[in-house]
Amino acid sequence: MIDELDSKIIKLMKTVNERTLSRMNEPYQVATKTHFNDLVTSVDKENEQYIDDYLRRVDPDCQILSEEGLGTRDIKDVAGHVWIVDPIDGTLNFVKQRNYFGIMLALYIDGQPTLGYIMDSKNSRLYHGGPGRGVYVDDQKIEAPGNLDLRDGLIAISSPLILENEYHLPAVAESASGLRMYGSAAMEMIGMITGELVGYVSHLKPWDLAAGRAMAEELGLVVKSIDGTTPDVLSSNLVLIATRQASQDIAKIIG
Ligand code: IPD
Ligand code: CA
Numbered sequence: 487m488i489d490e491l492d493s494k495i496i497k498l499m500k501t502v503n504e505r506t507l508s509r510m511n512e513p514y515q516v517a518t519k520t521h522f523n524d525l526v527t528s529v530d531k532e533n534e535q536y537i538d539d540y541l542r543r544v545d546p547d548c549q550i551l552s553e554e555g556l557g558t559r560d561i562k563d564v565a566g567h568v569w570i571v572d573p574i575d576g577t578l579n580f581v582k583q584r585n586y587f588g589i590m591l592a593l594y595i596d597g598q599p600t601l602g603y604i605m606d607s608k609n610s611r612l613y614h615g616g617p618g619r620g621v622y623v624d625d626q627k628i629e630a631p632g633n634l635d636l637r638d639g640l641i642a643i644s645s646p647l648i649l650e651n652e653y654h655l656p657a658v659a660e661s662a663s664g665l666r667m668y669g670s671a672a673m674e675m676i677g678m679i680t681g682e683l684v685g686y687v688s689h690l691k692p693w694d695l696a697a698g699r700a701m702a703e704e705l706g707l708v709v710k711s712i713d714g715t716t717p718d719v720l721s722s723n724l725v726l727i728a729t730r731q732a733s734q735d736i737a738k739i740i741g
């Protein structure tokens with residue numbers, strides 16, 4: 487059942503990405519949500535509708551938590567199959583840079599990460615996997631990243647956290663080899679999975695974290711809320727993803 491769903495979702499992710507890349511070259515609508523730089527486009531909404539419709543066909547009893555609210559936005563519990571959908575992650579990049587955005591989808595069963603998918607859209611590379619399944623980029627297995635310490639690697643921290651000097655995060659950045667800000671949780675999660683980053687700190691909504699968490703944990707990375715607890719699947723969390731060593735290094739700085 488899960489293997490069959492997995493094969494179907496891999497095809498879905500590729501189809502949605504092809505649609506996204508072709509829609510980029512046609513006119514689309516852009517609207518603001520909570521703030522002038524919090525954008526949603528008609529492509530986000532079309533993707534979400536396509537994904538939600540597909541999930542309802544292949545997994546009829548599931549619950550769907552999708553960012554733009556076309557699925558069931560306010561699901562009450564994590565019982566059974568819960569699909570968590572980010573139809574375009576990095577919408578600001580999609581609009582302004584036309585690069586560095588992705589599509590994310592995850593299946594949690596009874597609250598446990600089961601399958602995660604992150605499409606690196608411009609490169610048409612699909613990262614997928616989950617607990618006990620391994621993690622792959624397309625058909626190629628990804629080895630677990632080395633357990634590097636903070637000073638030997640790059641860290642991504644979302645810009646508001648640095649600008650507002652929260653949790654001594656500028657000091658964390660100074661202790662790393664370098665600071666990176668990709669503007670897309672999807673791209674930053676890929677950075678963690680591939681070992682390009684040793685840490686990533688950001689306020690993440692359920693659809694920003696779900697897919698990356700399913701893969702990062704399988705690769706032995708630490709995924710936790712900044713207070714050390716396990717992130718809640720249905721809430722926004724201030725999240726740290728890191729190698730085990732970098733997570734200890736960061737904990738010493740943020741106290
Ligand atoms: C956003 C991006 C951004 C992160 C925000 C997310 P969206 O997702 O991943 O990097 O810092 O917290 O909301 O809105 O483009 O899907
Ligand atoms: Ca989004």
Ligand code: CA
Pocket residue numbers: 572574575576671693694
């Ligand atoms: Ca997002």
